[in-house]
Amino acid sequence: MSFRVNLPEPFGRRLAAAGTPLTGLWVCSGSPAMAEIMACSGADWLLIDGEHSPIGLETIADLLRAVAAYPATPVVRVPVLDTALIKQYLDLGAQSIMVPMVHTRQDAETAVAAMHYPPRGVRGVGSALARSSRWNAVPDYLGTASDTVSCVVQIESLQAVENAAEIASVDGVDAVFIGPSDLAASMGVIGQQSHPEVLDAVSRAMRAAKDAGTFVGVNAFDTDQARRYLEAGADFVNIGADVQLAATASRRLLGDFTREG
Template identity: 65%
Template sequence: MSLRVDLPPTFADRLREASRQRALAGMWVCSGSPLMAEIVAGAGLDWLLIDAEHSPLGLESIQLQLQAAAAYPTTPVVRVPVNDKVVIKQYLDLGAQNMLVPMVNTAEDAEAAVAAMHYPPRGVRGVGSALARGARWNRVPDYLARASELVSLTVQIETVEAVENADAIVAVDGVDAVFVGPSDLAASMGLLGEQERPEVVAAVEGAITAAHKAGKPVGVNAFGEEARKRYLDAGVDFVLVDADVATVARTSEKFAAELCSGDSITRASY
């Protein structure tokens, strides 16, 4: 008899479980390293985001990172580079259960992402489960019939247009959660690199309100203690608090500043 397996809870499942307790805390994984993915996955965080939009990650790399993280209870989410049905199909097949789709600016964009996540008749996902890790090579019982229950979709609101359309975006059936990106939002407002400006914060909080009105969980990128506290106080359901590459960069800089400037190191004389 062949081995039968089931998949872990989705990100949407985790958010429902946590809804009355606390916001889920996660971290970006951008390095492309399966070892780094495993380190972050084993740290005790609730979730991690494997980023294929702004990182040099290919399909094989993402699959290796998902395999590395699978031994731990953290929930991996994968951000695809583009809202494209072929790309999303490939990510689902390699085993990414939880998708974050960037630059969703309209309800039509959200509907396209939803369609890409599901098999017909609900959507347009191509059928290749017998060949793919997503179904564990047909070891997940009734995968085709249950596939919609085994995946989750988070859409990203990160432009002025998206904020203006937030009510329509979050109302789309099949959007499980919303993630707000303050950096791109600031850029779209003509305030590149100024995501702490009051008008940017107000736009982020407007998207948070729209999501909660629709009963949808909402998260935000919140590096830094002040931003984290602000958005947690605003009631977000999940946050990203740092990135693997940023942690290494800032920590190594700290050591360099302490130990490699001027006479900071006293050499022993012999």
């Protein structure tokens, strides 16, 4: 009798089953040990970042293995909307993909198509060679793959905010994740994520996603602001990163020690 594997639930299904909003952390260091520490922190989900971090394909596979034993759901961000790259991320076992800089409905449709095999999409077939199917240990992987993946697209420009309703309504977009930092930059107030105009833009994007019936999340390292986003209806937030937490804690420790000395 052949060995069979059941894949864990992707992020979209996790959001649908959650009775309360999900709180997450970033994994940016590329360290499997740090990823595992983040995974056993109590976080509901982890964002493994392939966009702003020195993390390549082999490292992402190692990070996914490191967190697989824990209940936190990994979401892997690709560096750019690229069909071939998304195929590689999926094949190495990333079930939930986050695509940055999605500005239009067409961008969102391209992202969704990259996630699925024909006839629904354009994903190339190589599952027998890949971790995604656990090298064919997942029963009928090709027939069920669409049920095992989730597509999260990022709204992080003023253009995307204006197109938020169309982006969120694309069939196959499981969630929208708003990035206030790049949004602020696109609005000419770089570094001012709490600028009133930025907060208004975030609010408009959130409402558009909610009206479309799509889950919506926001990145906010300011925990008070993150709570306000949750109060406004966000379904998930991300409140810190491994490198940021380590940097902050180490500096605080050294500062406190020096003052006490």
